[in-house]
Every structure is written in structure tokens, then in C-alpha cells.
Amino acid sequence: MLTAEWCRKRRARLWASLREKPDYILLSEPQHLMYFANYYASPFVFRSQNAPAMLILGADGSSLLVIDNLMQPYAEKAHVDKFAAPVWYRSRESATQRYELLVKTVLDEMKTRKGDHLGIEPATYADVIAELQTTRRRLKTTDVASVIHQLKRVKDPDEIAILKRSMKATDAGFAAAHKGFRPGMTELQAFAMVQAAAIEGAGEQVGIYGDFVSGQRTEDGGGQPSNRIMEANDLFILDFSVILYGYRSDFANTFVIAGGKPTDKQKELAQYCYEAMAVGERQLRAGTNCKTMDTLVRNVFTMRHLDQNFTHHTGHGLGLGHPDPPYITPESTDELMAGDVVTIEPGLYVKGVGGMRFERNYFITGIGFETLSGHSIGLEPK
Numbered sequence: 566m567l568t569a570e571w572c573r574k575r576r577a578r579l580w581a582s583l584r585e586k587p588d589y590i591l592l593s594e595p596q597h598l599m600y601f602a603n604y605y606a607s608p609f610v611f612r613s614q615n616a617p618a619m620l621i622l623g624a625d626g627s628s629l630l631v632i633d634n635l636m637q638p639y640a641e642k643a644h645v646d647k648f649a650a651p652v653w654y655r656s657r658e659s660a661t662q663r664y665e666l667l668v669k670t671v672l673d674e675m676k677t678r679k680g681d682h683l684g685i686e687p688a689t690y691a692d693v694i695a696e697l698q699t700t701r702r703r704l705k706t707t708d709v710a711s712v713i714h715q716l717k718r719v720k721d722p723d724e725i726a727i728l729k730r731s732m733k734a735t736d737a738g739f740a741a742a743h744k745g746f747r748p749g750m751t752e753l754q755a756f757a758m759v760q761a762a763a764i765e766g767a768g769e770q771v772g773i774y775g776d777f778v779s780g781q782r783t784e785d786g787g788g789q790p791s792n793r794i795m796e797a798n799d800l801f802i803l804d805f806s807v808i809l810y811g812y813r814s815d816f817a818n819t820f821v822i823a824g825g826k827p828t829d830k831q832k833e834l835a836q837y838c839y840e841a842m843a844v845g846e847r848q849l850r851a852g853t854n855c856k857t858m859d860t861l862v863r864n865v866f867t868m869r870h871l872d873q874n875f876t877h878h879t880g881h882g883l884g885l886g887h888p889d890p891p892y893i894t895p896e897s898t899d900e901l902m903a904g905d906v907v908t909i910e911p912g913l914y915v916k917g918v919g920g921m922r923f924e925r926n927y928f929i930t931g932i933g934f935e936t937l938s939g940h941s942i943g944l945e946p947k
Contacts, residue, residue: 566810567603568723569644575721576601576622582712588680590622590709591671594688596885597713599811604630604643609770612636617667619690620645621674631670633663649674668692676700686710717884718891719904724884725928727812728906730767732926732937734807735814737766738773739940746822748797752777752790755801763807775805776817776922783819783920786876786912798825800919800944804910811885815908816938819921820946827944831921834871834913835944838923841865841911842942845879845893849907849927849934855897862911863895874915880908883926905929906937 579601580586598604598620606613612635621629628645633653640648651670654660671693681703685694687710698704720728741762746755756777763773776787780799787802795801804817819835821827827835841862848858859879866872881888883906891899891907901907907929912922926938941947 566605566642566723567599567644567727569603571721571723572601572603572644575716576626576628578716579622579709579713580624582716583684583707583709585682585707586624587682587684587705587707587709588624589675589678589682590684591689591693592620592622592686593618593690594686594710596811597686598630598643600713600717600885602628602630602643602645604632604639604645605810606636606639607770608772613639615663617664617690619667619671619693621671622684623678624680629674631667631674633666664690668696672696681705682707684709686713714890717886717889718882718902720884720906720928724812725906727810728814728883728926728928729937731771731807731809731812732814732816732939734763734767734771734809735805735816736939738763738805738807739803739818739946742801742803743818743820743941743946744823746795746801748795748799748822748824750795751792752779752795753792755779755795756790759803759805767807767809772808773805774808775815776802777805778802778920779822781919784914784916784918786914786920786922795822797822798827800827800831800921802920802922804922804924806887813883813885813887814926814938815883815887815924816926816940817910817922817924818940818942818946819912819923820944828918830915830918831944834915834918835921835923837865837869837871838911838913838921839942842909842923842925845909845911846927846934849901849909849929851901851903851929851931853901855891855893855899855901856895858901859893859895859897862893862909865911866913871913871915874913875911876914877910877912880910880924882907901929903929903931
């Protein structure tokens with residue numbers, strides 16, 4: 566989980582980044598509650614389903630988390646001054662509207678606070694703002710979402726620690742896939758194998774999503790696992806993320822399932838992808854123009870008249886979102902900066918030959934980069 570020290574520093578960084586300081590900031594986007602307060606409600610239990618929450622930050626440095634009684638176990642782990650948890654449901658009586666209870670509690674809390682300038686985000690509950698406008702005629706709001714969007718690019722040590730745990734679990738999923746995928750399995754069975762290995766690698770229940778496609782389906786670039794039965798010599802695109810406390814990995818390999826051999830044409834395409842990845846890695850340093858980086862990677866395919874077969878971005882940022890900035894794309898306006906966690910993911914998709922994508926994750930440091938993903942790359946992984 567995130568640490569109290571770094572949550573406080575991120576909140577201070579937010580206030581320092583605002584040109585005009587509001588009296589209070591109201592946040593309800595789940596990833597922002599994690600980022601600033603270490604509030605993360607497990608999606609794998611009934612109590613957190615559709616559970617609203619709001620974080621009230623004061624210009625004086627105060628922090629209040631508003632939830633309801635079912636969410637108290639998660640609020641107790643949050644790094645805030647205090648939390649408000651009115652009773653919503655006790656398994657004894659009928660419950661009121663959960664959202665309405667939260668709105669009422671937030672409004673009651675705001676009645677005790679002076680100030681007519683609020684920092685909000687698009688996800689901030691409209692009912693709260695509308696009601697405050699009826700009682701505070703001079704109410705002014707400032708959208709802080711764009712500031713937070715940029716702040717999240719610089720990953721702090723506690724965030725990197727979670728990302729490394731996520732990526733270690735993802736590595737475990739790839740290791741299981743490289744050893745265990747066999748002809749006769751369905752893609753869904755392959756997904757289940759990867760999921761089990763990733764959960765064991767994480768040591769707790771985690772969310773998993775991504776591309777799990779085989780054979781001719783690889784030519785379209787990806788997709789969710791299906792009941793398609795894998796055959797000998799099939800290519801398999803495995804590109805998945807493990808979500809741990811909202812943070813996520815995102816890396817890929819394409820390989821021939823155990824017992825098969827890639828064709829000469831597939832080996833040729835893979836070699837171009839490896840070359841493109843190497844070109845991208847040479848650009849991984851703070852200050853690199855992302856548009857230029859995309860062009861250099863894409864030129865590897867353009868020289869072979871294969872640019873039309875590279876149908877997606879070269880890479881993107883990672884963290885609490887997917888994709889996050891920076892965007893390594895043909896029309897990007899971003900530059901790499903120290904603190905970014907990014908992907909490079911060259912791929913080629915050729916009808917009648919197959920599709921493939923290879924991807925690693927990297928942490929941009931003050932002197933270069935650190936490779937965070939540890940999985941084997943190649944059509945015949947070691």
C-alpha cells in the first residue's frame with residue numbers, strides 16, 4: 566500500500582501546483598482517493614460494490630474521508646486526519662440510498678467550514694456542488710483534474726514499490742504461460758492458468774485484463790479470451806495487466822505454444838519488432854520528444870514497407886490509469902520526464918502470417934531508465 570509520508574507529500578504537491586488556491590478540494594475519483602490518501606476498496610467483496618466516497622482536503626493541510634459504515638475497514642487503512650462513516654446498512658433493516666447518504670454527509674461536513682472557493686474534478690458529485698451553490702451564492706469552483714493528471718506522471722517510491730509487485734506477479738503469469746500452454750487448450754483455459762499464476766505471484770487476489778488470442782485471431786491484434794481451441798504451431802499474443810491497489814503493469818510477448826515452431830516469415834517479423842524495441846529503448850531518457858521517439862520506432866517498419874501493419878501506438882505511460890501520459894504516438898505533444906513509467910510495444914499484424922507484439926515496462930530515472938518487467942521476450946521463450 567501507499568505510505569502516509571508520500572500521501573502527505575502528494576497532497577502538498579497538489580496545493581503547491583495550483584496557481585489560485587481554493588479553500589477546499591473535493592475529490593471522488595477512486596484513483597485520486599488512492600493517490601492522495603491510500604484509500605482503496607477491494608473490488609472483490611460485496612461491501613465495496615457501487616460504494617461512493619469523497620475526500621475533502623483543506624488549504625490548512627487537513628484531510629477528511631467520507632464513506633459509510635461498510636467501508637470503514639478500508640478507511641482505517643487510509644492516510645487521512647479522520648474519516649466520517651455514517652451507518653448505511655447493518656444487515657438488520659432496510660437501507661437508504663447509499664449515494665444520497667454520502668451527499669448528505671459531505672454537505673453536513675461542509676456546513677461547518679468557511680470558504681466559497683472549491684477545487685473539484687469532473688467526477689465530483691454534481692449534487693454536492695448544486696446544493697452548495699444554493700447556500701453559498703458566491704461559490705466559485707476550479708477544476709483541479711488537469712493538474713492532478715500531470716502530477717501523477719512522477720511516480721514516488723511507494724508507487725514504484727506497488728508497480729514492481731504488480732510486475733512481479735505479471736512475470737509469474739508469463740512464466741506459467743510459456744511452460745504450460747498446450748495444443749488442445751482453449752484460450753479461456755489459458756487465461757485461467759495465467760490468472761492463477763499471477764494471483765499466486767502477488768500473494769493476494771488481483772484483477773487481470775488484457776489480450777489472450779491465438780492462431781488467426783492474432784492477425785487482428787488482440788482480444789479477450791474465447792473458447793477457441795489452440796492448435797499446434799499457433800502463435801499466441803499474451804498482453805495483460807495485473808491490477809494491484811489500482812496500479813497496473815502492462816507488458817506482452819508473442820510466442821508459439823509449447824511443441825510448435827515459428828515459420829521463417831514469423832521469425833523475420835519478430836526480428837523487426839525486436840529491432841524496433843531496441844531503437845525505442847535507446848530513446849528512454851528524460852527530455853525525449855515522444856513524437857520523435859514514435860517516428861524512430863515506426864521507421865524500422867517503414868523501411869521494410871510494413872508501417873501499415875503497425876496499427877497502434879509505440880507506447881504510453883502507466884500507473885493508476887491505462888493508458889496514462891506520456892503518449893508515445895505520431896502526434897504526441899509529450900516529452901519523457903524523470904518519474905514516468907512507460908511502455909514500448911512494437912507489433913506487426915500480417916494476414917496469412919500472424920500477428921505479434923512485444924512489450925516491456927520501464928521507469929525513467931534521472932540518468933536513464935530501469936526495466937521493470939522481467940519476462941522472457943521471443944517466439945520461443947527461454
